[in-house]
Amino acid sequence: MANRRGKLFFLLCALSYALAVVAGKSYYDILQVPKSASEEQIKRAYRKLALKYHPDKNPGNEEANKRFTEISNAYEVLSDSEKRGIYDRYGEEGIKQHMANGGRGGGGMGMNIQDIFSQFFGGGPMEEEERVVKGDDVVVELDATLEDLYMGGSLKVWREKNVIKPAPGKRRCNCRNEVYHKQIGPGMFQQMTEQVCEQCQNVKYVREGYFLTVDIEKGMQDGQEVVFYEDGEPIIDGEPGDLKFRIRTAPHDIFRREGNDLHTTVTITLVQALVGFEKTIKHLDEHLVDIGTKGITKPKEVRRFKGEGMPLHFSTKKGDLYVTFEVLFPTSLTEDQKTKIKAVLG
Incomplete structure (x- = not known):
């Protein structure tokens, strides 16, 4: 009976994990590492992301x-081999059950998040940034189509860079340092770093080259x-x-983007401007927007179509669409046409 219950529990965990994967990001996605990532890769990924999103660096930024x-x-689970194994098999539900049954706590399941950060870095975020020697960041301006920024999409980019490879012989290096504390007074200690690798x-x-896939999220802004x-x-x-790929909105044949709003210009005839017209324009995802009217349209008149602009990043809301109407006047009129117009409008 106990064996059957155990099998049922693991089946439910596996089902919950499958649903969780469909519903949201996995811990591997959150840390931006593959499922096969080593412990060192997970540590490096956590360090970089934690430094970037630490509350001290983003005051008032809820996101x-x-x-x-x-x-x-995510790091609290994936950095623990036992929890990582449970998570890989049964997902978050399996971790929750593990904690409920007396498993070791941490992260969002018992340990204070700031404690994880302090234990990992051994000090404040700025101290760690100053201690790590890093290569140069590479910033690439990347033009994204308005369609991709409206619906989401991806771009394949060819990347070439220097890669460090083994070479014959030995060299002097600075790859391993040892941290120790030196007493400089009563109750006062100074942290020192000594090179121990020769x-x-x-x-x-x-030089190596390869393709990268850059995901364009709906509503991303320039910059x-x-x-x-x-x-x-x-x-x-x-x-x-x-x-770093810095997103820029590529020019579009029909629409012009301003923040979360879209702008376009539509030309109508003088008759349409006076008596009204029926007209639609095709949007970026090809749905039709009705811009017709039964009233009079003045030259350069701007009409707002609420909710037909760009989606807001990480939101279900959208900006507005603004349509400017240009009126096409005739280049000449016959005497008969002039007479009739005078009779109607005079």
């Missing part, structure tokens, strides 16, 4: 605080960045910099 909590929870395998730079951590310029005896 950053939320991301910091998610990152810390020689390493020699290395060389080799927002898609970051590939540790994919920037490498540095010997340090960590690579980051590769």
Whole structure:
């Protein structure tokens, strides 16, 4: 009977995990690492993301605080081999059951998130940033189509960079330092760093190229960045910099973007301007927007169509569409036409 209950429990955990994967990001997605990531990869990913989204660096930014909590929870599980194994098999529900049955606590399941950060870094975020030697960040301006920014999409980008490869011989290095504390007075200690590594395998730079897929999220604004951590310029005896794609809105034939709003110009005839007209325009996702009217349209008149603009990033709301109407006047009129117009409008 107990065996059957156990099988049923694990079946329910597996089902909950499958539903969780469909509903939201996995812990691996949150830390931006593959499921096969090593412990060192997970540590590096956590360090970078935690420094970026730490509340001290993002005062008043609720989205950053939320991301910091998610990152810390994900790291707390994936950095523990036992919890990671349970999570890989049964997902978050399995972790919750593990904690309920007396498993070790941490992260969002018992340990304070700031404690995780302090234990991991051994000090404040700025201290850690100053201590780590990093290669240069690479920033690339990337034009995204208005369609991709409206609906979401992806771009394949060819990337070439230097890669560190083994080379014959040995070299002087600075890859391993030892931290110790020196007493400088009663109750006063100073943290010191001493180089303890003298020689390493020699290395060389080799140029390599490969394709990257850059995901464009709905509603991204100009200047927002898609970051590939540790994919920037490498540095010997340090960590690579980051590769950052800075999003720019590419020019469009019909629409012009201003923040979350779209603008376009439509030309109508003089008759349509006077008596009204029926007309639709095709939007970025090809749905039709009715811009017709039964009234009079003045030259340069601007009409607002609420909710037909760009989606807001990480929101279900949308901006507005503004249509400017240009009226096409005839280049000449016959005497008969002039007479008739005078009779109607005079």
